[in-house]
Amino acid sequence: MNKTENQKAWLFVLxxxxxxxxxxxxxLMTVVNYSVQETFGDNTFxxxxxLWFEQVLHSERFHASxxxxxxxxxxILVIEIPLGVAIALTMPRKGVWLSVCLVLMALPLLIPWNVVGAMWNIFALPDIGLMGWTLNKIGFDFNFTRQPGDAWFTLIIMxxxxxxxxxxLLAYAGLSSIPDAYYQAAKIDGAGRWAIFRHIQLPKMKRVLTIALLLRFMDSFMIYxxxxxxxxxxxxxxxxxxxxxxxxxxxxxxxxxPAAAMSLIYFLIILLLSWIFYTVMMRNEEQ
Amino acid sequence: MGLSWMAWTWPTAAFFVFVAACLITLTVWELKVPGGDPRHGVFGIDTTRGDRLFISLLGSAFIFLAWMGLVSTLLWGPLAIALVWGFLVFRYV
Structure with missing residues (x-):
C-alpha cells in the first residue's frame, strides 16, 4: 500500500x-545581545x-534574591500542598454543598493578581486593616511595612x-476519580481512616499532586x-x-x-524546571 | 528602523547561527536516517534525538554558568566539557 503524505499541515503551524x-x-535574542554589552542609552553599545554573567554569579545581591x-x-509548597489535600478530603462528595464548596474554592483563583496584592495590603495595614488592626489589638506588635518578619508572614498567607x-481543586479531581469499590473493599478489610488515605487515596492522587506541586513550584518561582x-x-x-x-x-x-545576564540565568533555571515538569508528567502518563 | 535596537554582535549572531545549524542538521539527519522510537537511556527517561539535543544544550548552558561562577571567565575549559557532555548525552541518554 502506498503511504500518503501531506505536508500542507505545516502551513497551519506558520x-x-x-x-x-x-x-x-x-x-530573547535581544536579551542575549544585551547581556554581553554595556549601554549608556542612545542605542549605543x-x-x-x-563580564555581566560573572558579576551576577558572584553578586551577593543575586544570591540573596x-x-x-x-x-x-x-x-508555600510545604503549606499549600498538605493543606490543599486536607481541605479536599473534607469536602462533600455530592449534593448542594459540593457546588458551594467548589465555587468558594474557585473564587480566589478568579481575582487578578494585582487586586490580590492591593486587597492584602489594605487588609494587613496595622492602623486601618482588619487583620493588622486585630493582631495589634490582641497584643502582637504587627507592622508589615516596617518589620521583615511580618512582611514575610503577610506574603506567605496571601x-x-x-x-x-x-x-x-486538583486533589478533589483526583479523589473523585476513585471508584466506590475501593472504599467498599477497604471497609471489608477493616481499614482505618489513615490506611484508606495512605493506600488508596494518596496513590490515586499521585498524578494530580505531581501536577499541582510542579505548577505551584514554577508559578511561585516567577511570582512578581x-x-x-x-x-x-x-x-x-x-x-x-x-x-x-x-x-x-x-x-x-x-x-x-546585568539585568539581561540575570534574566538569562533566571530563564535557564525556569527552563530546567519546566523540562523536569514535562519529563515527570510524561513518565506518569506512561506509567 | 532596522535592527539596530537588537544590538547584534558577531559572537551572539554566531551563537544563534550555531543553534539554527544544530536544528537544521538534526532535521536533515532525521529525514535521511530516521531515529525511530524514543530510546530508554541512563537517566531512566525515553528520549528522541531532539530531546537529546535539548538536554545537551541546556546542560551545556549550566556547565558554562558553573564555570563562570566557580572557576574563571576563560571559556575554553567549559567548551571542552560541554562537547564531551553533548557526546555522552547523544551516546547514552
Whole structure:
C-alpha cells in the first residue's frame, strides 16, 4: 500500500511560529545581545564579554534574591500542598454543598493578581486593616511595612489564600476519580481512616499532586505582581524576590547588561524546571 | 528602523547561527536516517534525538554558568566539557 503524505499541515503551524518569533524569540535574542554589552542609552553599545554573567554569579545581591526566592517557594509548597489535600478530603462528595464548596474554592483563583496584592495590603495595614488592626489589638506588635518578619508572614498567607484552592481543586479531581469499590473493599478489610488515605487515596492522587506541586513550584518561582503590590520588595530588601530584583535592576537602575545576564540565568533555571515538569508528567502518563 | 535596537554582535549572531545549524542538521539527519522510537537511556527517561539535543544544550548552558561562577571567565575549559557532555548525552541518554 502506498503511504500518503501531506505536508500542507505545516502551513497551519506558520501563524504560531510567526507569533512566537515576534513575542518570544526576537526579544530573547535581544536579551542575549544585551547581556554581553554595556549601554549608556542612545542605542549605543560597547562589548563587555561575559563580564555581566560573572558579576551576577558572584553578586551577593543575586544570591540573596535567589535564596529568598527558594525560601518563599519552599515555604508555600510545604503549606499549600498538605493543606490543599486536607481541605479536599473534607469536602462533600455530592449534593448542594459540593457546588458551594467548589465555587468558594474557585473564587480566589478568579481575582487578578494585582487586586490580590492591593486587597492584602489594605487588609494587613496595622492602623486601618482588619487583620493588622486585630493582631495589634490582641497584643502582637504587627507592622508589615516596617518589620521583615511580618512582611514575610503577610506574603506567605496571601499566597496560601490565593493558590491553595488550585491544589484543593486538583486533589478533589483526583479523589473523585476513585471508584466506590475501593472504599467498599477497604471497609471489608477493616481499614482505618489513615490506611484508606495512605493506600488508596494518596496513590490515586499521585498524578494530580505531581501536577499541582510542579505548577505551584514554577508559578511561585516567577511570582512578581502580588509581592510587588503588597510590599514593593521591602521593608529594605527583605521580600525582594528574583523577579522584583530583576525589574529594579533593569528599569530602576537602567543597568540593561546585568539585568539581561540575570534574566538569562533566571530563564535557564525556569527552563530546567519546566523540562523536569514535562519529563515527570510524561513518565506518569506512561506509567 | 532596522535592527539596530537588537544590538547584534558577531559572537551572539554566531551563537544563534550555531543553534539554527544544530536544528537544521538534526532535521536533515532525521529525514535521511530516521531515529525511530524514543530510546530508554541512563537517566531512566525515553528520549528522541531532539530531546537529546535539548538536554545537551541546556546542560551545556549550566556547565558554562558553573564555570563562570566557580572557576574563571576563560571559556575554553567549559567548551571542552560541554562537547564531551553533548557526546555522552547523544551516546547514552
Amino acid at each position: 501563524p504560531v511560529v510567526a507569533l512566537v518569533a515576534f513575542n518570544a524569540v526576537i526579544p 560597547f562589548w563587555s564579554g561575559v 535567589l535564596g529568598r526566592q527558594l525560601l518563599f517557594t519552599g515555604t 499566597d496560601v489564600w490565593h493558590w491553595t484552592s488550585l491544589v484543593v 505582581t502580588e509581592p510587588f503590590v503588597l510590599t514593593g520588595g521591602g521593608p529594605g530588601n527583605s521580600t525582594t524576590l528574583l523577579s522584583i530584583d530583576l525589574v529594579k535592576i533593569a528599569l530602576g537602575q537602567f543597568d540593561l547588561g
